[in-house]
Amino acid sequence: MPQRLVVTEMSHEPRKRFAEELRRLRVERGLTLRDLASLVGWDPSLFGKMERGGTLGGPEVVQALDQYYGTGPLLLILWELAVGDPTQFKEQYRRYMVLEAEALGLWQYSVSRPPGVLQTAEYAREALMAGGLRGAELEQQVDARIGRRRVLEGDDPPPFRVILSELVLRNSLRNTQAWRGQLEFLLEAADRPNIALHVLPFGTGLHGLDSTDVMFLRLPDGRTVAYVENDVSGELIEETSKVDQLQRTYDAVRDLALSLAESRSFILRMLEEVPCEPST
Incomplete structure (x- = not known):
């Protein structure tokens, strides 16, 4: 039996995967939490909690992040999977x-x-x-x-x-x-x-x-x-x-x-x- 292909090292648990994706997108752009807050709105502490898995945030926040990062509905889809998990x-x-x-x-x-x-x-x-x-x-x-x-x-x-x-x-x-x-x-x-x-x-x-x-x-x-x-x-x-x-x-x-x-x-x-x- 062929070995299972590991596509990424990111979590398969919806809530953790959502948090990991948020952090990956921010870090790839070289942004701090304060930078992101000034660009997108909301408090930097909210983005920090979302990246740590402490909260999922609301759909308005997630849609704003999708729009800023140019990720289409990706983050919103991950958010919906996490909410419904x-x-x-x-x-x-x-x-x-x-x-x-x-x-x-x-x-x-x-x-x-x-x-x-x-x-x-x-x-x-x-x-x-x-x-x-x-x-x-x-x-x-x-x-x-x-x-x-x-x-x-x-x-x-x-x-x-x-x-x-x-x-x-x-x-x-x-x-x-x-x-x-x-x-x-x-x-x-x-x-x-x-x-x-x-x-x-x-x-x-x-x-x-x-x-x-x-x-x-x-x-x-x-x-x-x-x-x-x-x-x-x-x-x-x-x-x-x-x-x-x-x-x-x-x-x-x-x-x-x-x-x-x-x-x-x-x-x-x-x-x-x-x-x-x-x-x-």
Whole structure:
């Protein structure tokens, strides 16, 4: 068997390859981070973090770098691969992330926090910090979580139905401006044609999902799988009978929730209660 040809010594891991390519392009042009910042914009510390793999940055930054270096869409393609790389997630989530990217339809019930696909970067950062993450690992997980939003974007995104417990809308962030941003993002999401957002208000009584987040994925092969998560663990469920039982429970909860119009009005009222001035 012929020996495998090694084309480059650069990493085959999407996130590392993106960082390596950024550094290679800058060094080949003899630029310092400050030089690059003055030519392209943004802070030199951001470019430093991107080259070290501490953050992926946003698509606007990456597009500006592509334009400056004359690399067409190369860096943006590498960025998209890095954002969508399931290895960024902890082991128990990886198979679920692969299936989520393939799903033809999604529906979810959330107990206390917005679904990851509907979180702003500020919300994701505070939530992950509350779980103990710091430094480079924190930024990597924020990037990974925000990257999940691509599932619901694009030219032909899958339908997504989500039920938010009222607790999601009451469990605010410490930073009021960041919390306003999260509520505004939920309102924006509720206006998208592929997203149906319901609120389950307090006072509807006990139900089968009181303490459990659940996400259903309808897959191309016709199967539906579920991912359930509570405060201590998460589990991917693929056995048909168990998924069917969870779906019946979900349907019962949906029957208790507000209509789409009522839910939008509910979130808008919550937004109006948030002070416009930043927290001190």
